[in-house]
Amino acid sequence: AAREARGLAASGEHPVLYFGTTAPRRAPHVEFVPLDPGTPAELLERARAFVAVHPGGGIVIDGLDRMLEHHRLEDVVGALDQLRTLLEGHGPLRVSFDPTRVTTAAAAAVAGTVAAEETQGTLEAMANPIRRLVLQRLATGPAPFGEVMAAAGLDDSPKMSFHLRKLLDAGLA
Secondary structure, X not given: OHHHHHHHHHOOOOOEEEEEOOOOOOOOOEEEXXXXXXXXXXXHHHHHHHHHHOOOOEEEEEOHHHHHHHOOHHHHHHHHHHHHHHHOOOOOXXXXXXXXXXXXXXXXXXXXXXXXXXXHHHHHHHHOHHHHHHHHHHOOOOOOHHHHHHHHOOOOHHHHHHHHXXXXXXXXX
């Protein structure tokens, strides 16, 4: 997620408000706010203030699984829906979470809220069991191609490449 924030900001199109557990490496146009999973209202207030000053600003939230541990799924989805509405016509909203700590239903609800127009591709990417295995492996940290293949139970590199491309296109990896 920190890489996503830096990438969005580096394009020069969008300053980014980054909510996370640790500050990203210094990057121009990225404002870091420690994510307090217990206070989604504060997240909304900070986002409103940021967008008021940076009309083309985007928001990246890292560690959404921590927020889901403290709040009902409906409340988190409601906050994300408010953020998406706030950002309409402005910058993007991106979220990340540890797929091993979030149910498939929660991941689908979050994906559907965050990227309404991209929902179908995200749901398709998450629905595939091979891709879920890849995401679980990648949640533990970077891995060589062969290690990801083994985690997915594949021995066919073109097939693995296909699934990785689907995850990249959906913005999940």
